[in-house]
Amino acid sequence: MTESDFLAQINAHQGIIHKLLNLYVDDADEKEDMYQEVLLQAWKAKDRFRGDSLFSTWLYKVCLHTVLAALRKSKRMTKVSFDTSRMEEADENNADKKDKQTVLYLAIKQLAEIERTMIVMHLDGFSNLEIADFVGITANNANVRLHRIKEKLTKIIQGG
Secondary structure, three states, X not given: OOHHHHHHHHHHOHHHHHHHHHXXXXXXXXXXXXXXXXXXXXXXHHHHOOOOOOHHHHHHHHHHHHHHHHHHHHOOOOOOOOOHHHHHHHHHOOOOHHHHHHHHHHHHOOOOHXXXXXXXXXXXXXXXXXXXXXXXXXXXXXXXXXHHHHHHHHHHHOOO
């Protein structure tokens, strides 16, 4: 892949990076640093992109690996305080899709790292087999965990 092709692909799919960073990093300065780290790691790994999958899928995995590795290294995995008033407000106002997405996003941020990774990959269309392979578990275990994660999210959103 040429440098210009790589840059064009990064520009076309930078939303993936921003979405994942928003789920794992709260501080704006840290987000910017992490964004640069993701770009650096993607650049270093670009020759390993063989085209067996979509570039977006490859970038997603590079980004997720980079973010999780950096967070583990810095041990800054912090829980975000969950504001249930935002959910109640959304319910009272018969929330539109954006408000529901915000509520789901806030709920996902309350999950443990592995749960967050699995549900985000699931919502982004990865198969349970791909998720299992990514996190290093069996496909059956991934099915069970995803079911439990969905139940957990339901409880969080319902305020229980």
